[in-house]
Amino acid sequence: MADLLFEPITIGTLHLRNRLMRSATAEFLADPQTGMPLPKLATLYRALAEGGIGLIVTGHTCVAYSGRTSAHMTAIVSDEFIEPWREVIAPAQEAGARVMIQINHGGAQVDPSVVPEPLSPSGVRTNMQAVPRPLEEEEIWEIIEAFGQAARRAREAGFDGVQIHSAHGYLISQFLSPGTNQRTDRWGGDLERRFTFLREVIRAVRAQVGEDFAVWTKLGVAGKAQSGLTVEQGAKIAAWCAQEGLDCIEISHAWGIPEEIDQTGEAWFLPLAQEVRRAVGDEYPLALVGGFSTKAKMEEVLQSGVVQIISLSRPLIAEPDLAAKFARGQSDKAICIRCDQCRPSEFGQGIGCYHPTIRELLEKA
Ligand SMILES: Cc1cc2nc3c(=O)[nH]c(=O)nc-3n(C[C@H](O)[C@H](O)[C@H](O)COP(=O)(O)O)c2cc1C
Numbered sequence: 001m002a003d004l005l006f007e008p009i010t011i012g013t014l015h016l017r018n019r020l021m022r023s024a025t026a027e028f029l030a031d032p033q034t035g036m037p038l039p040k041l042a043t044l045y046r047a048l049a050e051g052g053i054g055l056i057v058t059g060h061t062c063v064a065y066s067g068r069t070s071a072h073m074t075a076i077v078s079d080e081f082i083e084p085w086r087e088v089i090a091p092a093q094e095a096g097a098r099v100m101i102q103i104n105h106g107g108a109q110v111d112p113s114v115v116p117e118p119l120s121p122s123g124v125r126t127n128m129q130a131v132p133r134p135l136e137e138e139e140i141w142e143i144i145e146a147f148g149q150a151a152r153r154a155r156e157a158g159f160d161g162v163q164i165h166s167a168h169g170y171l172i173s174q175f176l177s178p179g180t181n182q183r184t185d186r187w188g189g190d191l192e193r194r195f196t197f198l199r200e201v202i203r204a205v206r207a208q209v210g211e212d213f214a215v216w217t218k219l220g221v222a223g224k225a226q227s228g229l230t231v232e233q234g235a236k237i238a239a240w241c242a243q244e245g246l247d248c249i250e251i252s253h254a255w256g257i258p259e260e261i262d263q264t265g266e267a268w269f270l271p272l273a274q275e276v277r278r279a280v281g282d283e284y285p286l287a288l289v290g291g292f293s294t295k296a297k298m299e300e301v302l303q304s305g306v307v308q309i310i311s312l313s314r315p316l317i318a319e320p321d322l323a324a325k326f327a328r329g330q331s332d333k334a335i336c337i338r339c340d341q342c343r344p345s346e347f348g349q350g351i352g353c354y355h356p357t358i359r360e361l362l363e364k365a
Contacts, residue, residue: 004302005295005310006327009054011285012247014161014214016054016098016309019302020323023250023289023311024102024163024218026059028072028343029350035061035068035075040350041088044320049097051321055309056097057163057218058089060104060170063150064143067105067171068114076101076150076157085157098160100214103150103205105143107171108132108180121175121197122182126255140187140197143171148204151215161214161247164201169227169255172198173220176237177255178228191233195240202244216248217241218289221272224256231258231272235279242280250287250311251276266297273306287311295332317342318353318362335361 006018029038048056061074068075075081089099108120112130119139120132135143151162166172174180175197181188187196198217205215219241221234238249251273253261261268268290276286287309292298298310315322315334325331341354353359 003299005299009308011308012214013212014055014098014247017096018052018054018323019309020053020298021055021250021287021309021311022048022053022057022316023313024057024060024165025313025317025351026072027074027351029348030072030074032071032347035065035073035077036081036084037074037088038348038350039088040348041074042091044350045089045092045097045099046095047320048316049092049095050324051316051319052323052327053097053316053320054323055100055160056092057100057102060102060165061150063103063105063146066115066119067107067110067143069104069106069109069170070111071114073106076103076153077146079153079156082153082157085154085159089158093158093160100161100163100216101150101154101157101159102163102165102218103147103154104165105146105171107174109170109174120171121180121188124174124180124182126169126174126180134183137185144197144200144204147201148208151205152208155209155213161216162205162209163250164198164205164215164217164246166198166241167218167220167252167254169220169223172201173223173254176220176229177223179223179226180255191236192240195237198237199240199244202241202246206245211245214247215245216250216287217246218250218252219276220252220254221269221276222258223254225259227255229254231275234272235275238276239279242284248285248287248309249276249280250289250309251307252289263291266291266293267301270301270306277306285309289313291338293334293336295326314338314340314342317351318358
């Protein structure tokens with residue numbers, strides 16, 4: 001069978017030159033006060049684009065300051081952000097990659113020194129020190145509107161799409177998980193009611209960007225036991241997302257990683273993707289992130305038809321040109337060992353591979 005990894009693909013109105021995407025990865029290149037993207041981001045995105053990746057998703061970007069997870073997080077909270085974002089993504093687009101912005105609200109999962117009064121569906125603490133406050137009905141609608149406005153700005157800035165962050169225990173994930181959503185009003189209760197917030201976010205985003213613009217989500221399909229979100233529930237949510245007109249779902253985990261997930265090999269969340277595939281039918285576009293290292297595994301997963309796109313985060317921090325190396329036959333395995341030494345120690349440095357031995361190997365290559 002012919003290789004699929006470097007086959008172009010069109011998803012909705014979005015044409016991608018291959019099946020490799022850079023998963024949203026916070027770059028630590030934001031102005032600490034305002035969240036304005038720093039000019040250095042342009043260099044990082046350009047390097048990824050020149051390195052052959054088909055689609056770049058930006059690091060999570062807050063739609064409102066009440067959801068700013070840390071002082072490193074970028075923002076898109078007013079129209080003043082449109083031009084700076086245009087400037088940082090244009091060079092990557094000129095180099096042939098498509099660029100999508102990941103829009104997020106941290107909810108309870110924010111640094112309390114940045115957001116002193118964290119907000120959440122029901123006041124359940126996740127992994128930060130501060131006890132969050134339950135959201136009022138009016139505040140929920142304000143955040144939904146903020147997602148819509150952020151998407152409009154993204155389109156005006158020239159982005160090729162938006163990805164709604166519905167994974168990793170942030171606000172949308174908090175609404176979806178019974179462990180963090182104990183509301184008894186329209187926003188909580190059974191699964192369908194817990195989906196109400198995401199459904200309204202999708203509708204608000206679509207209303208702003210129209211039908212001819214890529215709207216994706218990164219979905220936390222299931223979380224750790226405490227989250228209460230099971231894969232069966234997550235698959236149902238995915239099917240509703242597809243019905244709501246999202247163009248593609250990237251599969252990831254919710255609040256915590258399900259205990260049964262094996263993280264020793266590659267394609268960690270493949271069991272979640274398989275369940276989602278059954279729920280959304282054969283044709284619906286899916287992407288999968290988590291643990292990919294070898295070209296052979298990526299190709300195998302694509303050939304199986306479970307997903308159409310392979311998504312990578314840490315391997316591209318060490319080797320932004322991994323796609324090109326694969327295409328040239330110069331490499332068949334990422335050098336990254338997922339040691340998590342990617343975060344910078346100094347402000348303005350940005351993410352990078354800071355593992356001494358790997359760094360040395362990269363410098364020699
Ligand atoms: C430094 C760093 C920053 C990250 N930032 C984000 C983010 O902003 N949004 C997101 O959805 N995931 C984020 N992630 C998670 C990755 O996108 C990805 O889901 C996870 O690392 C698994 O993929 P990998 O094994 O290819 O690294 C981040 C991961 C790392 C290491």
